Amino acid sequence: MVGFHTLKELITPLIQRENTNYRDCISVGERLMVTLRFLATGESFRSLSDQFRVGVSTIRQFVPETCTAIYECPDTVEEWQQVADGFQAQWDFPNCLGALDGKHINSRPPFSMALMALVDSNYKFLNVDVGCNGRISDGGVFGGCSLQDALENRTSNIPAPAPPAASDQAVCYSIVADEAFPLKEYLMTPYPNQRLAVEQRIFNYRLSRARRVVENAFGILANRFRVFLTTINIQDTAKVEDIVLACCALHNFLLTENCSDLQDA
Template sequence: MALVDSNYRFLYVDVGCNGRVSDGGVFRGCSLQQSLEQKTANIPDPAPLSGTELLSPYTIVADEAFPLKEYILKPYSSHGLTKEQRIFNYRLSRARRVVENAFGILANRWRVFTTKIHLQPETVDKIVLACTVLHNVLRDQCGDGYTQLPSERDGPGEHGPTLAQAALPRSTNTTLQAKRNRDILCNYMCSDAGAVAWQWDKIESCVWV
């Protein structure tokens, strides 16, 4: 499991957990979750949303495998969504594409990840950590020459990502404040200050079940 920034750099990596453990289970047992709960992760104070005076906390963008927290932003449930909530889910999925791309870059550049590694788990963990460090170094030194991704500029001609949604862990504890924070962002993304021109067409062209 990893946390990445908008430049595809790995900020935090957790390795060594058994593959059958869910993403939410891995997160609950990692040091990052503990740091976020204890407020020792040096997260900046809430900042105004662009074009408004509404304060919004810095959050980690995640999928439905993770609990909704004040520091974790996840999509609305896929049933009975309003148009505004579908807009929010679409915009959130675009943001989540960054981490998907980071893993894709890592696997394509270090092809050992495209096949089974016949080594002891402890050695595999070291390989993964070493590759993420090298990935960050090359990203810093070579920039787009290393990543060679298609343009990430938003535009009406781009298709939204298709991401599989994992099951929600039973132990999820959703706080009222976390729900309020998500609703504030949802409303902002549909306002004049926070909307992007093509988002309405994207939602209209999608088939929702």
């Protein structure tokens, strides 16, 4: 309940409505409860309408609005360095600024969507990009992301190359991903093929361990917000994007507050 009330206080200035002479507005608490119930269960708006005695059209309007109020990527050298320190300490992978992967989001036509996310060593989302056609490959989706542009053009305040522990050779900071992504100076992928030297196999193993945090984060996200296990029955793609971004922000909020799922509120 503490987490629910904290979240309610954070978003109240953004979605508070005034009563009119004709009717009382739906309270922030009720709007938040309905929205969290939708995100956590993926229930239909009709089912939520029956449970909360709120009109379907009203729910269809305020759920995306509440999601918009709920949703930060590191943007300083110090913040990026904290991410790298976490990967070094927990996964023994130096100079790593996050694990990257994509997830398919089922939504109504005209097309499903792709969620592209960068995750830190503690399963928190650092950067999220959603809205691209779900049929596009992970590498193709990343190629159109703002994160890729920032890394390519060096506009994201990434730390300067530095030697890892027990080394005197400076190494670039980078993110890690699987073989579906293109190898870049700032994007490390596994060595291809089966016939690899011992050192290359060790590198692939350690990269795989570091990279798995993003897969685990997606698993936690879908288990916590079961709207991802259904088809999001909203045709407006911008509203679907708001829902996905809100879930990622709530995921981080729950990890930061170290509280249980909010659906019990």
